[in-house]
Amino acid sequence: MTIRCSSRRSGISCLITCSQQVSRKCVMGEIAIIGGGIAGLATAFEILERSPNARVRIYEASDRLGGNIRTDRVDGYTVEWGPNGFLDNVPETLDLIARLGISNRLKPASLASKRRFIWRNGGLHEIKANPVSFLASDLLSWQGKLRLMAEPFTGSPPSYDQTVFEFASRHIGAEAARVLVDAMVSGVFAGDSRQLSLQSAFPKMHAMESQYTSLVRAMLGRMRDRRAGRSSGKTGGPSGPAGHLTSFEGGMSELVDAVANAVGRKNIVLNTPVSWIAFDRPYGFHIHLKNDEEIDVESVILAAPAWNAGPLVDGIAPGIAQTLRKIPRAPLAVVALGWKREAFSYPLNGFGFLVPRGESLTILGSLWTSSVFPGRADENHVLMRTMIGGAHCPMELQKTDEELLATVRADLGVVFGNLPEPEFERVYRFENGIPQYTVGHSERVRVVEEACARLPGLYVTGNSYHGISVNACVAEAGPLADRVLAALSG
Numbered sequence: 001m002t003i004r005c006s007s008r009r010s011g012i013s014c015l016i017t018c019s020q021q022v023s024r025k026c027v028m029g030e031i032a033i034i035g036g037g038i039a040g041l042a043t044a045f046e047i048l049e050r051s052p053n054a055r056v057r058i059y060e061a062s063d064r065l066g067g068n069i070r071t072d073r074v075d076g077y078t079v080e081w082g083p084n085g086f087l088d089n090v091p092e093t094l095d096l097i098a099r100l101g102i103s104n105r106l107k108p109a110s111l112a113s114k115r116r117f118i119w120r121n122g123g124l125h126e127i128k129a130n131p132v133s134f135l136a137s138d139l140l141s142w143q144g145k146l147r148l149m150a151e152p153f154t155g156s157p158p159s160y161d162q163t164v165f166e167f168a169s170r171h172i173g174a175e176a177a178r179v180l181v182d183a184m185v186s187g188v189f190a191g192d193s194r195q196l197s198l199q200s201a202f203p204k205m206h207a208m209e210s211q212y213t214s215l216v217r218a219m220l221g222r223m224r225d226r227r228a229g230r231s232s233g234k235t236g237g238p239s240g241p242a243g244h245l246t247s248f249e250g251g252m253s254e255l256v257d258a259v260a261n262a263v264g265r266k267n268i269v270l271n272t273p274v275s276w277i278a279f280d281r282p283y284g285f286h287i288h289l290k291n292d293e294e295i296d297v298e299s300v301i302l303a304a305p306a307w308n309a310g311p312l313v314d315g316i317a318p319g320i321a322q323t324l325r326k327i328p329r330a331p332l333a334v335v336a337l338g339w340k341r342e343a344f345s346y347p348l349n350g351f352g353f354l355v356p357r358g359e360s361l362t363i364l365g366s367l368w369t370s371s372v373f374p375g376r377a378d379e380n381h382v383l384m385r386t387m388i389g390g391a392h393c394p395m396e397l398q399k400t401d402e403e404l405l406a407t408v409r410a411d412l413g414v415v416f417g418n419l420p421e422p423e424f425e426r427v428y429r430f431e432n433g434i435p436q437y438t439v440g441h442s443e444r445v446r447v448v449e450e451a452c453a454r455l456p457g458l459y460v461t462g463n464s465y466h467g468i469s470v471n472a473c474v475a476e477a478g479p480l481a482d483r484v485l486a487a488l489s490g
Contacts, residue, residue, distance in 0.1 A: 037067025071251030089243030
């Protein structure tokens with residue numbers, strides 16, 4: 001038969017005669033979203049909220065939605081694969097939840113979650129929120145404390161894209177940067193603070209430094225603004241980020257399910273990987289699926305991770321594809337373990353602990369999930385989620401599940417003493433893990449977005465670009481929906 005197709009390599013339309021049966025759907029005006037994680041789902045929802053008759057379809061390669069958001073409910077334990085929750089300081093997320101009608105399902109973390117610990121010099125040390133208590137603790141040496149107290153005298157920031165570690169060392173000294181900041185970066189990004197860009201990974205810190213030079217002066221300035229009614233934002237502190245950690249009664253999967261139901265299951269196609277995308281101005285975008293089906297659409301939103309999105313546009317935007325491939329990622333494993341509560345003599349009354357590099361343990365840290373969210377295990381049991389791997393130790397992901405379990409159990413044995421065999425074990429692997437916003441990330445994102453603007457109807461979204469959190473993905477969905485619909489109606 002004779003059909004019109006587009007060359008994968010050149011993106012140039014042609015007429016070919018093909019004896020192979022290919023299914024072709026021409027759906028001009030349709031919006032195709034590639035990737036069914038929270039970014040793709042939220043974007044579809046926002047488009048349909050603004051334009052209920054819009055033709056939106058999500059194509060997800062796997063057999064489930066949500067990306068790294070997934071909740072297991074096994075043997076009385078409620079276990080998250082990925083994000084444990086979200087912070088309640090981003091109004092877009094709370095607004096989305098309200099529009100979905102699931103605000104009554106919100107589950108705030110316990111007050112105990114405000115207590116966070118660092119493993120150092122063979123013991124757990126609480127990070128005190130009160131400055132006097134913090135300085136009185138033995139988390140840092142007296143030299144390190146003196147250097148930290150000199151923070152108000154920090155000089156002007158550099159003009160280049162500095163690393164998080166450079167920023168922290170200049171403000172609070174090398175010791176505090178390694179013990180506090182690098183451990184925090186491992187807990188958030190599974191990353192290396194000596195590689196991550198401050199302005200991309202922690203833009204609020206970058207803005208505070210740019211405006212006030214000193215972080216102490218920044219916090220005082222924010223306090224004055226709040227008293228004057230000029231700001232209601234929360235700044236966070238040494239013991240944790242601003243905002244209160246929040247999830248759902250049944251886990252984070254409730255959010256995914258609610259958005260998917262609102263979008264409409266008929267608008268979601270699972271088990272449908274995309275092979276490549278071609279483009280020409282008269283016909284728009286031609287998407288070739290791995291099941292040999294082809295569709296024509298007017299807009300494409302790449303909501304898959306950068307490393308998966310890049311190969312899809314090799315033929316139409318090699319510059320975009322090449323730049324997307326440059327966004328690195330850190331492989332990570334999460335090991336969930338459950339015990340009877342009586343196995344622990346230590347009072348697990350807190351969020352958990354992080355491990356600075358060089359402190360003899362392999363793990364990055366451990367979250368005391370059943371203390372953070374009571375009910376994730378029954379009152380007689382304890383659930384922990386321990387992170388291992390990341391940018392510092394990517395080779396750990398080459399271990400078998402049994403080897404990872406042994407490593408985690410050995411490290412937790414060092415922290416808590418001899419522990420019995422856990423009653424519950426799960427290993428969740430993320431071979432590609434978390435995008436790393438290394439130095440130069442903002443320039444890479446600029447190149448990608450400017451190149452997309454030259455291909456009308458092509459967009460990128462997701463945690464590879466402007467924030468790795470659930471909040472960041474949700475906050476980006478509304479403005480993106482506005483841009484997509486404005487372009488279609490223009």
